[in-house]
Amino acid sequence: MAKEIERKFLVESSDWRPAVEASVSIVQFYLAISSERSIRLRISDGRKAKLTLKFGSDLAARDEYEYPVPLAEARDMMQFAIGTVIRKVRHHVRHRGYLYEVDVFNDTLDGLVVAELETPDRVASDMLPAWLGREVTGEVRYSNASLALNGYPERPS
Template sequence: MAKEIERKFLVDGDGWKDGAEKGVRLTQAYLMSGPQRSLRVRIFDGGRARLTMKFGGAALSRDEYEYDIPLADALELVGHAVGSVIDKTRYRLADAPYVWEIDVYHGDLSGLVVAEVELPDEAATPRLHDWLGREVTGDPRYLNQTLSETGRHPEEAD
């Protein structure tokens, strides 16, 4: 069983940009969404696609299963999206032994920038950079699943 263990933060500043790799544009559509579970399709730069199932809520740790799928299938599946299709650019920033992923959202979610770091275990302590804002690990409003359901920036949805 695959486990996803990650911490998530709002981004407060541009300090991450200097060390980040070139971004990848992601189209992300949820096909099924429910309490403690989701099924999504994600298209990377319009060239490849992956299907992902997650089990567990907004907690630090969740079960995750991912599978590459044909791009043509993914494009069809996006048409079956539940809620809004998410459009964002993901940047990666190496910070040995960790890698930060910074998501810059577009469209209705424009202005939202979130950083997450995957961890080997729940006790791991990555360096917390000064460009990180408030931690939102465990806050379900910042799950992409919730963002797709509401179609709005979490602070505007309150």
């Protein structure tokens, strides 16, 4: 088991794009969602699937367990998805030694770009990249589970 500690930010510019190290296309969906736990299936690049169980109500620090799932079975289970199936491209961007995962959402969430930073230490504000916008850590409406159930929290103007 790994304790997940993460910060989440809206992304307000595309200045991160030149620093992309890798990208992966993700299709993810939820089989169960409650305020204190979720069961998610994620298919990466159409080649591999992973089941993730998350426990705890603190969005910044939860207990997380992950298991590989046969791809065909993951695709079959998509019919049991709760809410919307999320489609996004995750870009890995390094800034000052920290790895940011920048998710560019597609389909019904088109236009939403969110960056996550998982690290054991608190990164000082002056160490954060300028392309980050407002921090939304702990805002339930920006959790992937909430996005699947409720859609886009606020459209840009």
